[in-house]
Amino acid sequence: MDPAALKSSWDVVAKAGDEVPMFFYSHLFLSHPEVREMFPVSMAAQRDKLVGALGAVVSNAAELDKVVPFLQQLGRDHRRFSVIAEHYSAVGASLLATLQHFLGAAWTQQLAADWAEAYGLVAAVMVQAADESAEETPAWWPAEVLGVDRRTMDITIVQLRPEEPVPYQPGQSLALEIPYRPRRWRYFSPANAPRPDGSIELHIQLVPGGQVSGPAVRSLKKGDPVRLGAPVGDALLLPEDGRDLLMVAGGTGLAPLRAMLEQLDRRTVPVPRVHLFHGARMPWNLYEHAQLTRLTQRPWFSYTPVVSDDASYPGRRGPVGSVAAEHGPWTGHTVLVCGSSPMVAHTVDELRAAGVPAADIRTETFGSSTTTSTTAGGPQ
Numbered sequence: 140m141d142p143a144a145l146k147s148s149w150d151v152v153a154k155a156g157d158e159v160p161m162f163f164y165s166h167l168f169l170s171h172p173e174v175r176e177m178f179p180v181s182m183a184a185q186r187d188k189l190v191g192a193l194g195a196v197v198s199n200a201a202e203l204d205k206v207v208p209f210l211q212q213l214g215r216d217h218r219r220f221s222v223i224a225e226h227y228s229a230v231g232a233s234l235l236a237t238l239q240h241f242l243g244a245a246w247t248q249q250l251a252a253d254w255a256e257a258y259g260l261v262a263a264v265m266v267q268a269a270d271e272s273a274e275e276t277p278a279w280w281p282a283e284v285l286g287v288d289r290r291t292m293d294i295t296i297v298q299l300r301p302e303e304p305v306p307y308q309p310g311q312s313l314a315l316e317i318p319y320r321p322r323r324w325r326y327f328s329p330a331n332a333p334r335p336d337g338s339i340e341l342h343i344q345l346v347p348g349g350q351v352s353g354p355a356v357r358s359l360k361k362g363d364p365v366r367l368g369a370p371v372g373d374a375l376l377l378p379e380d381g382r383d384l385l386m387v388a389g390g391t392g393l394a395p396l397r398a399m400l401e402q403l404d405r406r407t408v409p410v411p412r413v414h415l416f417h418g419a420r421m422p423w424n425l426y427e428h429a430q431l432t433r434l435t436q437r438p439w440f441s442y443t444p445v446v447s448d449d450a451s452y453p454g455r456r457g458p459v460g461s462v463a464a465e466h467g468p469w470t471g472h473t474v475l476v477c478g479s480s481p482m483v484a485h486t487v488d489e490l491r492a493a494g495v496p497a498a499d500i501r502t503e504t505f506g507s508s509t510t511t512s513t514t515a516g517g518p519q
Contacts, residue, residue: 140256140257141253145197145253146197148245151241151245152237152238152241155241158241159237162237162241163233163234163237167229167230167233170229170233171226171229171233174226174229192213196210196257197257203260203261207264210261210264210265210268211265212268212371213265214264214266214267214268214269214272215268215269216324216368216371218269218273218278219279219316219324219366222269224266227262227265227266230262231255231258231259234258235251235254235255235258238251272369276306276369277303278368279316279369280302280366280367280368281301281302282300282301283299283300283363283364284297284298284299284359284361284362284365285299285338286298286361287359289356292423293344293345293356293424294345294356294390294426295342295343295355295359296342296426297341297359299338299339299340299365299367300336300337300338301339301367303337304337305337305339306333306370307329307333307370308333308370308377309331309332309333309376309395309398309399309402310373310374310375310376310398310475311370311371311372311376311395312326312327312328312329312370312395312503313328313329313339313367313371314326314368314369314371315341315351315355315366315367315368316365316367316368317351317355317359317365318363318364318365319354319355319358319359320350320354323351325351325352327341327343327394328341328375328394328477329394329398330342330393330394330395330398331398331401332399332401332402339367341394342394342397343355343356343391344356344390344391374501374502374503375395375396375399375475375502375503377399377403380473381411382471382473383411383413383414383471384411384412384472384473384474384475385414385469385472385473385474385475386413386415386416386474386476387418387459387463387474387475387486387490388415388416388418388459388476388477389419389459389477389479389483389486390418390419390424390478390482392476392477392478392482392483393417393427393477394477395477396475400415400434400440403439404437411439412439412440413439413440413441414440414441414443414466415440415441415443416443416445416463417431417442417445417459418444418446418447418458418460418462418482419444419445419446419447420446420448421446421448421449422446422449422452425446428444431444443463443466445458445459445463447459458485458486458489459478459486460476460485460486460487460488460489460490461485463486463489463490464486464493465493467490467493467494467495468493469499472499474490474495474499474501475501475502476500476502477502487500487502
């Protein structure tokens with residue numbers, strides 16, 4: 140296999156833009172119409188995922204081990220769509236047909252063999268991860284909406300109860316499918332530590348253009364059936380080294396951090412000191428202000444609300460990452476940051492500029508090959 144040839148050929152194909160995934164899916168659905176029902180009715184978002192995943196794999200073909208965790212998670216995730224090993228052959232055939240179509244005369248027997256080998260390695264990793272996952276967890280957990288609290292104009296708190304407890308840890312995320320958008324799974328982080336009754340609280344914020352967040356915020360109601368995917372992510376798990384914690388959240392990025400606060404509050408042993416900065420554009424989007432203020436009665440917890448877009452707000456104003464950095468130094472702290480992709484990037488830059496070592500900062504987003512939030516990172 141020639142990694143350089145794979146990358147250069149992919150660079151040529153990628154220049155065709157949206158035509159590439161359109162050709163791929165047309166070929167796949169025409170040659171294997173039985174797989175069409177696995178995909179959403181609208182394929183707009185799915186097309187971007189294909190291009191991103193292929194680009195990530197091909198650009199790392201020389202060092203496939205770098206993307207193995209991403210591929211393993213991709214394989215586990217595809218169980219939600221009832222994908223089985225045989226489907227990978229259909230996808231591989233359509234991928235090779237797509238490459239041949241866009242490369243034309245540059246599509247040689249050797250290049251075809253290289254692509255077939257590379258895809259075979261990728262598919263093998265995904266299938267093996269899916270098989271191993273199937274031995275431990277179901278493809279999804281059926282759940283019911285217990286209650287809906289439309290806390291603000293664009294934030295809804297949803298209480299769910301799975302038929303069987305989902306074995307997640309605070310800081311992890313679960314993919315959610317709602318009845319109003321079948322086969323469109325989006326990641327959300329539980330805002331509570333595991334409860335004896337197995338119920339789960341999700342904080343869902345309306346995202347402009349979001350194909351899932353809109354109906355989730357506006358339409359979900361008590362009694363609705365939903366499905367939950369297996370828990371993913373380990374970057375935001377509560378550290379066990381006893382170091383003090385700095386938490387910085389933007390919007391509903393608060394959810395996984397709130398779950399960790401609940402986990403700490405249940406402990407009977409001494410807990411680390413925690414300072415939480417929660418940022419929102421307007422004061423009413425500090426949707427957990429009352430609860431967090433009450434929690435400051437604990438000697439180990441302090442809380443700073445931050446508003447960026449209301450000049451009349453009497454408290455701290457500005458980007459939450461900047462305010463958090465100004466409150467330093469944070470020497471000896473482990474820093475957990477969660478929110479939208481721009482908020483996370485800005486906060487990390489501000490903290491780094493303030494002297495916080497990169498190794499002390501933990502973030503997580505879902506949807507790329509290098510880091511996986513989801514709570515944010517594109518229309519939900």
